Amino acid sequence: MFSKLFKYEWKKTYLPCTLICLLFVVLTGIGCFSVLVGNYEKLLAEDKTGLASIFMTLYFMAYFFVGMTMMVVIPYFFFYRYYKNLYTDQGYLMHTLPVSKKSLLWTKLLVAVIWQVITPIVLFGCMILFVMCATMELPEMLGIDWGEFSREFGEAFGEIGITLSESGVKYIPAIIAGILSFLIMPFQRYLFFYVAIGIGQLFKKYKLVMSFIILYLMNLAMNFIGRILSLPLIIAGNREPEALTINIIFVVGFLLLAGLTVGEYFLNVYFLEKKVNLE
Amino acid sequence: MDVNQQMGQMPNMPMGQMPNMPMGQMPNMPMGQMPNMPMGQMPHRQLPLLNEPMLPNQAEVSLLECKDLTKCYVSGRPALDHFNLNIEAGHIVGLLGPNGSGKTTLIKLLNGLLTPTGGEILIRGQKPGIASRAIVSYLPERTYLEAESTVEKLVGFFADFYADFDRERANAMLTALAIDPKSQLKSLSKGTKEKVQLILVMARQAQLYVLDEPIAGVDPAARDFIIRTILANYNPNATILICTHLITDIEQILDDFVFIKNGRLVAQAPVSRVRENFGITLDRYFREVFAYV
Numbered sequence: 001m002f003s004k005l006f007k008y009e010w011k012k013t014y015l016p017c018t019l020i021c022l023l024f025v026v027l028t029g030i031g032c033f034s035v036l037v038g039n040y041e042k043l044l045a046e047d048k049t050g051l052a053s054i055f056m057t058l059y060f061m062a063y064f065f066v067g068m069t070m071m072v073v074i075p076y077f078f079f080y081r082y083y084k085n086l087y088t089d090q091g092y093l094m095h096t097l098p099v100s101k102k103s104l105l106w107t108k109l110l111v112a113v114i115w116q117v118i119t120p121i122v123l124f125g126c127m128i129l130f131v132m133c134a135t136m137e138l139p140e141m142l143g144i145d146w147g148e149f150s151r152e153f154g155e156a157f158g159e160i161g162i163t164l165s166e167s168g169v170k171y172i173p174a175i176i177a178g179i180l181s182f183l184i185m186p187f188q189r190y191l192f193f194y195v196a197i198g199i200g201q202l203f204k205k206y207k208l209v210m211s212f213i214i215l216y217l218m219n220l221a222m223n224f225i226g227r228i229l230s231l232p233l234i235i236a237g238n239r240e241p242e243a244l245t246i247n248i249i250f251v252v253g254f255l256l257l258a259g260l261t262v263g264e265y266f267l268n269v270y271f272l273e274k275k276v277n278l279e
Numbered sequence: 280m281d282v283n284q285q286m287g288q289m290p291n292m293p294m295g296q297m298p299n300m301p302m303g304q305m306p307n308m309p310m311g312q313m314p315n316m317p318m319g320q321m322p323h324r325q326l327p328l329l330n331e332p333m334l335p336n337q338a339e340v341s342l343l344e345c346k347d348l349t350k351c352y353v354s355g356r357p358a359l360d361h362f363n364l365n366i367e368a369g370h371i372v373g374l375l376g377p378n379g380s381g382k383t384t385l386i387k388l389l390n391g392l393l394t395p396t397g398g399e400i401l402i403r404g405q406k407p408g409i410a411s412r413a414i415v416s417y418l419p420e421r422t423y424l425e426a427e428s429t430v431e432k433l434v435g436f437f438a439d440f441y442a443d444f445d446r447e448r449a450n451a452m453l454t455a456l457a458i459d460p461k462s463q464l465k466s467l468s469k470g471t472k473e474k475v476q477l478i479l480v481m482a483r484q485a486q487l488y489v490l491d492e493p494i495a496g497v498d499p500a501a502r503d504f505i506i507r508t509i510l511a512n513y514n515p516n517a518t519i520l521i522c523t524h525l526i527t528d529i530e531q532i533l534d535d536f537v538f539i540k541n542g543r544l545v546a547q548a549p550v551s552r553v554r555e556n557f558g559i560t561l562d563r564y565f566r567e568v569f570a571y572v
Contacts, residue, residue, distance in 0.1 A: 001440070004439050004440065008436065008439075012425075089419075089421045089422060089423045090423055090424070090425060091392075091423075092392070092417070092419040092421060092423035093423050093424060095390075095391065095392055096390050096391070096392070096412050096415075096417050097412065097440050098409050098410075098412040098413040098440065098441070099409065099440070100409060273394075274394050276392055276393075278387075278392060279421075
C-alpha cells in the first residue's frame, strides 16, 4: 500500500514541478546559446531600436522569476497540497483508505523532500553552467589568459583540499554532524510546515490562513531560539576556537535538529491520528 | 432484509411517486399515513418509543457495536453521550435524528475520523483502523474526490486501494448512466458527481456501507437512481447504514431505524413495527416522536 500511495502522490505532483524545472533548463540553454554562439555584444552595441536590451531585460526577469518560483513556490505547492489532501474534504477519502496515517505522512514527506533535493540541484546546476558559459568569454573580454586562469583556479581548490586533508581528521565529528544535518534538514523543514498546518486546521474557520499565521509565528520563535543557541558559536568564533569546541557545536547542533525533527514527526502523526478536524 | 418483500408493500407504484402523493389521492388513509401534511394541521400525539435492539448473532462478532460511546468537543455538551448500539449484518438501517443530534459524529467515529472521548466503537470486534477501513465503504456528505481527476482515474484509484472493489460493476454502472469515464469530475454536474461517488462506494463488496445524506441536494429522478443503485448493489450479507433527513424517500427500503437525539439513542426497531403498531409511516413516526422528545 505504501508504494501505491507513493506512486499516486508522485503522479499528482511531478508534472508542475518538472515543468518549472524544465523551463529553467530551457532558459539556461537559451542564455548559454546566446553567450557562446550569438554575438550579443555586437548586437547590443549596434541596436538602435532598444529591442535587444528590452529582450535581454525580459530574459533576465524571466530567469529570475522562474528561479524564484522553483525555490519558493514549489515548497508552498507541497504545503498547500498537504493541507488540501488531508485536512479539507479530500481528507474524507485519504483518511478512510486502508492505510496507516504514518504512511500518508511518509509518502507526502518523501515526495516533497525528493523535489526539495532536485530543485536546488537543477537551479544551481543551471546557474553554474550559465556562469561557466559566460566566463568562457569573460577572460577574452578582459584580456585574461584562459590557461593561466584555470591553473590558478585549480591551485586554489587544491590548497583548500590540502588544508582540509591536513586538519580534517580533527574535525571528523563536526563534518559527519554537518553532513547528517544537511541530510535531515529538508525533512525537518517540511515536518515544520506540516505542524503549522496541523495546528491551523484545528480552527473552525480560515484554516489555511491560520496555518500560514502559525507558520509565521513558529518561524519567529525558531529564529529567536536559534539565535540564543548560536551564541556559543559566535563567542567561540571570536576566540578562534579549538577543534573540540567546533566539534561539540556541530554535534550538539545536529542532535538538536534531529530531536526537533523527531518531535515534529510525532506531532504530525498525532494530528493525523487523533486531531483531524474535517468540516 | 427482504427487499422484495418491502418493495412489495407498494405494488405497481413507482418509487418516486410514493412519498409525494397528493393528499387528495389518499382519502381513506389514517392520519399517520399522510406524511406530507403540515405539522400544524395535525394534533400531536405522544407515541411510545419503540426499542427493539438487534439481537447479537451468536455465530459471529457484531458488525457494529457502540458501548457507552461518548464524544465531547472542546466546548458545549457531548455530541454523543454514553451511546449504545448494536447492528448486525444483513440489514438496511436508517440512522435518523434532528440536526445536531450526533449522527455525523457517530459516522466520523465509525470511520476513524474522530476518536472517542469515552467508551468504544467496534467494527467486527476491532476499533476503527486499517482493518475496519478495508470492510467499511463510506460515502461522505461532501464532494470529497479530487475535482481534477477523471472518472477513469478515480475508478483505478479505488481498485488499487480496496481489495473488494469490483471494477466491472463500477464500469457497468457508469455505462448505464452514460457517464464518460474520461471526463473530469469538475466538468460534471452536482447530481452526476454524487452518482459517481455513489458508484465508487457501492461498487465495493464491503461488509458495512455508511451513506451520509446520499440523496440530499439532488433532484427526485437522481434520488430514484441512487435508491435503485443502493438496492441493486445490496449484498444480503452486508449492512447499509443510511443517514438522512429525507425519510419519506428511503423508508421503503429500510429494514430498521435508529433514532438519535442529543447524542443518545432514542429508539431502535424494525420499520415494520411502526406500521404494525401504529399504522403510520416512519416519517410520520419520526415527526411525532421528535415533537415530544
